[in-house]
Amino acid sequence: MSTSSGIIVLDFGGQYTQLIARRIREHHVRSAILPFNTPVEELRQRAPEGIVLSGGPSSVFEEGAPHSDPAILQMGVPVLGICYGQQLISHQLGGTVRPAPTREYGRAHLEVVEKSALFSNVPAQLPVWMSHGDNVEKLPAGFRLTARTGSALGAIEDAARKIYAVQFHPEVRHTAHGEQILANFLFEVCHAKPDWVPQAFIEQTIKEIQEKVKDGIAICALSGGVDSTVAATLVHRAIGDRLHCVFVNNGLLRKNEFGSVTATMRRLGLNLIPVDATERFLKKLEGVSEPEKKRKIIGNEFIEVFEEESKKLARLGNVDWLVQGTLYPDVIESVSVRGPSAVIKSHHNVGGLPETMRMKLIEPLRELFKDEVRRVGADLGLDPELIGRQPFPGPGLAVRVLGDVSAEKLELLREADAIVQEEISAASLYESIWQSFAVLLPVRSVGVMGDQRTYGYTIALRAVHSEDGMTADWVRLPYEVLERISNRIVNEVRGISRVVYDITSKPPGTIEWE
Ligand code: XMP
Numbered sequence: 001m002s003t004s005s006g007i008i009v010l011d012f013g014g015q016y017t018q019l020i021a022r023r024i025r026e027h028h029v030r031s032a033i034l035p036f037n038t039p040v041e042e043l044r045q046r047a048p049e050g051i052v053l054s055g056g057p058s059s060v061f062e063e064g065a066p067h068s069d070p071a072i073l074q075m076g077v078p079v080l081g082i083c084y085g086q087q088l089i090s091h092q093l094g095g096t097v098r099p100a101p102t103r104e105y106g107r108a109h110l111e112v113v114e115k116s117a118l119f120s121n122v123p124a125q126l127p128v129w130m131s132h133g134d135n136v137e138k139l140p141a142g143f144r145l146t147a148r149t150g151s152a153l154g155a156i157e158d159a160a161r162k163i164y165a166v167q168f169h170p171e172v173r174h175t176a177h178g179e180q181i182l183a184n185f186l187f188e189v190c191h192a193k194p195d196w197v198p199q200a201f202i203e204q205t206i207k208e209i210q211e212k213v214k215d216g217i218a219i220c221a222l223s224g225g226v227d228s229t230v231a232a233t234l235v236h237r238a239i240g241d242r243l244h245c246v247f248v249n250n251g252l253l254r255k256n257e258f259g260s261v262t263a264t265m266r267r268l269g270l271n272l273i274p275v276d277a278t279e280r281f282l283k284k285l286e287g288v289s290e291p292e293k294k295r296k297i298i299g300n301e302f303i304e305v306f307e308e309e310s311k312k313l314a315r316l317g318n319v320d321w322l323v324q325g326t327l328y329p330d331v332i333e334s335v336s337v338r339g340p341s342a343v344i345k346s347h348h349n350v351g352g353l354p355e356t357m358r359m360k361l362i363e364p365l366r367e368l369f370k371d372e373v374r375r376v377g378a379d380l381g382l383d384p385e386l387i388g389r390q391p392f393p394g395p396g397l398a399v400r401v402l403g404d405v406s407a408e409k410l411e412l413l414r415e416a417d418a419i420v421q422e423e424i425s426a427a428s429l430y431e432s433i434w435q436s437f438a439v440l441l442p443v444r445s446v447g448v449m450g451d452q453r454t455y456g457y458t459i460a461l462r463a464v465h466s467e468d469g470m471t472a473d474w475v476r477l478p479y480e481v482l483e484r485i486s487n488r489i490v491n492e493v494r495g496i497s498r499v500v501y502d503i504t505s506k507p508p509g510t511i512e513w514e
Pocket of ligand 1: 392509511513
């Protein structure tokens with residue numbers, strides 16, 4: 001399937017660049033982000049249907065402020081400048097840009113004052129989101145003002161040359177009708193074709209990986225979660241059995257997880273190396289109760305196991321490539337991902353690996369958001385259960401057994417947690433909840449069962465709604481569900497005598513207890 005060339009977003013370092021690209025994809029139009037200084041010849045070769053100049057933190061006058069090639073504005077390709085993009089267009093086409101007397105951040109009121117393709121089907125007055133400090137004072141020749149906000153030019157355009165610019169951010173949800181404004185640019189101005197679907201992403205990504213990974217062996221640490229599985233499946237489709245997937249049982253997985261993940265990965269045809277390293281991990285964790293220390297031990301041990309496996313693979317060829325399921329939200333915000341001035345900071349789930357092992361990274365999902373990854377996973381044919389899996393932390397149950405970890409405590413937690421999962425699923429709540437799980441507290445309390453006095457541990461039940469794990473609210477679980485979970489845990493898990501429900505949101509709490 002071949003798709004249209006789509007829209008190119010030139011990145012000037014704005015915090016919303018990825019969001020612009022994502023919003024374009026939401027309209028099923030392909031989008032790619034390139035650095036602001038991409039040569040005009042390269043853009044011509046790509047023959048985009050349109051170009052967006054992103055926002056950015058700079059001021060066009062600043063020494064070293066990023067400037068794209070002015071020839072881009074002569075290509076005859078429709079252009080939309082957003083925020084900094086508007087100032088740059090004005091500056092490059094002979095308008096005047098001045099530092100604004102009052103800076104506008106946050107909500108502003110936009111008034112559409114002239115008919116414009118950009119504002120078709122958009123009300124004349126609307127709230128928009130601004131964040132800028134410079135103003136366009138005099139319009140470049142050929143431009144007209146189509147919308148204004150209190151102290152700034154809201155939108156300007158030269159429809160004959162198909163150059164449009166807005167001072168506000170149509171890509172953020174706080175801008176009412178932002179979606180419609182972007183759609184107007186895509187379809188009314190660029191006449192872009194809405195043929196970008198997950199299948200197109202899959203084919204494109206496979207092609208790119210094949211071009212990049214011409215030889216050598218690639219290795220991937222599978223966790224059984226949706227991100228690493230989708231990443232591995234894509235790479236496997238591209239380079240076949242040159243990809244080796246290591247799945248480590250660190251002894252901190254949930255009930256039956258090692259077996260079921262192994263079976264799923266085999267079913268997917270992945271070249272799997274399951275490693276049961278339970279004893280090594282538990283030995284290293286003995287007597288350790290400080291959460292960050294636990295995390296460090298687990299991370300280091302993981303690297304050792306992974307390195308050992310990659311050394312074993314060296315007999316088959318050079319292990320040059322490391323596949324990671326890094327998503328866009330893992331790439332720390334507010335730094336430009338592609339811009340040349342960018343410091344790229346990745347959150348590596350397998351912390352420290354690239355440095356010690358000197359491998360080149362393949363991160364096919366680094367521009368996607370979680371829900372986009374899930375859609376790609378569905379199109380790759382992955383099981384709905386796998387795609388819908390709630391996130392599970394790398395250090396696993398070690399951060400849910402509070403204090404020191406032992407095989408016995410892990411066993412108690414596993415049993416209690418399995419009951420939580422069963423009951424949440426039985427109540428058809430699993431998919432709508434971000435995370436639901438049990439935590440084992442090192443607190444014992446007295447109970448009575450039959451005629452026996454009991455003195456067992458406490459399980460804290462945690463269930464939260466969240467968009468991205470950054471903030472969260474506790475789930476108002478129905479009393480009947482709470483009741484069933486509590487009854488079953490106390491009755492079925494010997495050694496637990498009490499169940500409590502955590503009603504703390506994040507902030508001020510965190511999702512995990514450690
Ligand atoms: P907190 O507890 O910080 O968790 O509110 C936010 C999200 O991150 C997960 N989490 C981790 N994931 N390694 C991981 O891979 C970790 O050390 C870790 N700690 C927390 C947590 O499950 C939640 O989704």
